[in-house]
Amino acid sequence: MARHDPQARRAAIVQAAADLIVEVGPGRLTHRLVARRAQVPLGSTTAYFASLDELRQEGLGLLANEVDDGLAEIRREFESDETDGVDGVAAFEGLVDSLHEYVSLRRNVVADVALAATATFDDRARELALSWTDGLVAVLGEYIGVDNALAVAMITDGAGVHAAIRGEPLGRDQLRRALAPFVQTSGDPR
Template sequence: MGVGKRTTRDPEGRRRMIIEAAAELIVEDGVGGLTHRKIAARAGVPLGSTTHYFESLTDLRDAALEFLAAMMDSGLAELGRELAGDQSVARVLARVFHQYLSDPVRVRADAAFYVVATQDPGLRPLATRWFDGLVDILSGITDQQTAVAVAVYGDGAMLHAMLHDTALSEEELEMTIERLMENTNA
């Protein structure tokens, strides 16, 4: 053995680094731009690591999407806590939507993810996770139809931001959400 410093192997840490690198690339370039080479370069690992830890690029992509979905779940949990506070539901939603819609990289990545999910039905549960989670949260505040209408509006606002390269203002978002919710107790 050499006299140099030994490094401790951390297979789970390396696997996590690869997943996180793939997730970052999905957010930046969309699902279709993933390659083993790009992921390994981003993670700072040898190219063979991506195939050592994942049988296929599809398996790695799915692990990265699950990672992003878990982050989405955290965001939904935080949104649920905020909506339970004293602020107007429309104001909170408008602020959260606006923050998201003001990030063009994320909006493009999510739009690309939606497109891929239409081609791969196995990805649909991940692609609809935010929508379904938002409807679940809002259904505790308003009726089911209104919850769905607000979630659909959020998806439409995402497409608007992508096509127009700008987010609707918080005021525009709040006004529309208030109108959608005006016949409820929110």
């Protein structure tokens, strides 16, 4: 990071806050930890952010953007399957693969749980936390209906909590069986 690049320094601080939220949790975030991780003077964290709460919100916002990137990938999968004439079975398997990959990455599930936990008590974080569920329902609702998409989102939320607590995701076959009742496909092997 350039020594006199305020935007790069601010970005490094926010990235450090996001990384630490995933590693130690939002409640244990401190200016000192963030400064050490970002390799900036301690005063920089307070110069760029009026409070630790503001810094935490920025870190959570960055994590929410990562969640949105995952949703964009799921949307691209469904849109490409639709334009390529892929049948419902292949689209369902693509969904299972995408969701399994998502819950297999510890950063993803810990970020989701941190967002949800913070949103439980902080209205400002609620919108960020809802971006995953609302986004997934919006993406899948077009293909499987809103009620089924909501069920898939709730199962995925549960799979994320499971992976975060246990340190390992559900197996791909377990996830497929959990989702199958909510995703109707032509030629469904169930």
